[in-house]
Amino acid sequence: MLISALLTEIPVYYYVVISGILFAFGLFAVITRRNAVVALMGIELMLNAANINLVAFSQYDKALLSGQMTAIFVIALAAAEAAIGLAIVLNVYDRFRTVNLDEIDTMKE
Amino acid sequence: MSTYGFWFIVFSLILVTSALAVITFRNIIYAAFCLLLTFFSVAALYVFMRADFLAVTQVIVYVGGILILLLFGVMLTNKITSFFKIKTDVVNVGWGSLAAGGMLFLIAFIVRTISFGNLPWVKNAEKTNNVLKDTDSTVHSIGVQLMTTNLLPLEIMSILLTVALLGAAYIARREPVKGRKTLSK
Missing domain, CATH: 1.20.120.1200 (NADH-ubiquinone/plastoquinone oxidoreductase chain 6, subunit NuoJ)
Structure with missing residues (x-):
């Protein structure tokens, strides 16, 4: 059934499953990594997962392409987020000499 | 296949x-x-x-x-x-696996529950020939959309990117020499 479904057209739930897996991986990376740059990589994975969903359902909206438009804005936002995030990480490294997320706890004290 | x-x-x-x-x-x-x-x-x-x-x-x-x-x-x-x-x-592996596994389980549950091919608006799109074909190019359509329906988001995004550029350059620059000196002492 899995193979025969692929003969003509790829069902949209395949994309949903793939993006779900990708999102779970991104969440895992954000929670478990100590290094701030790798946590940012996890955020990029999650944004990509969301984009796959948007574009997959956008196939059924040829006239307006709302999903693809949203995906374009998400990509632009991701670029801005990466730039600002890394600037903050660089500043944190300059001040604390570390980018381990659990060691930067000055505001807790 | x-x-x-x-x-x-x-x-x-x-x-x-x-x-x-x-x-x-x-x-x-x-x-x-x-x-x-x-x-x-x-x-x-x-x-x-x-x-x-x-x-x-x-x-x-x-x-x-x-x-x-x-x-x-x-x-x-x-x-x-x-x-x-x-x-x-690596920290918090237990909580991380729990959250990721829970998320995966939730999505698997949703995929099993909903049949995406039979959603009303998907059926409607297939009926009105609103589905993207292999031969279609989206470039023209995206350009028209950016200048009509999505014009305001486009303008907001251009301002946001400018702000992000300036902000990133400002945040990432080194402290003035005065601050450096006190830090090294």
């Missing part, structure tokens, strides 16, 4: 495996290069979804921009003795 389905499976497997490698490698450089593979396979999946413009955008912005930025971040935030020995520690 058609070549179409075959390549779809190949790219999905590359995508999932490289994403798994990103979260299992403790070496940050390896993780970043696996992320490169992930971004490329997402672009390939965009092609399967008939989003040609987005596939090219994905390669340009993610692979050419964000990934290079991340690599610069890795290099600038580590004392580099050997380039390939930059490791990250």
Whole structure:
């Protein structure tokens, strides 16, 4: 059934499953990594997962392409987020000499 | 099996495996290069979804921009003795697996419950011939959409990108010399 479904057209739930897996991986990376740059990589994975969903359902909206438009804005936002995030990480490294997320706890004290 | 389905499976497997490698490698450089593979396979999946413009955008912005930025971040935030020995520690594995597994379970449950091919608006799109074909190009449509329906978001995005550019340059610059001196003492 899995193979025969692929003969003509790829069902949209395949994309949903793939993006779900990708999102779970991104969440895992954000929670478990100590290094701030790798946590940012996890955020990029999650944004990509969301984009796959948007574009997959956008196939059924040829006239307006709302999903693809949203995906374009998400990509632009991701670029801005990466730039600002890394600037903050660089500043944190300059001040604390570390980018381990659990060691930067000055505001807790 | 058609070549179409075959390549779809190949790219999905590359995508999932490289994403798994990103979260299992403790070496940050390896993780970043696996992320490169992930971004490329997402672009390939965009092609399967008939989003040609987005596939090219994905390669340009993610692979050419964000990934290079991340690599610069890795290099600038580590004392580099050997380039390939930059490791990250792993914490909270239990909570992380719990959250990721819960999320995966939830999505699997949703996929099993809802049959996406039979949604009313999907059926409607198929009836009114509103489905993207292999021969369609989305570039023209996206250009028209950007200048009509999505004009306000486009303008807001241009302001946001300018603000992000200025803000990133301001935040990342070094402290003035005065502050440096007190820090080194």
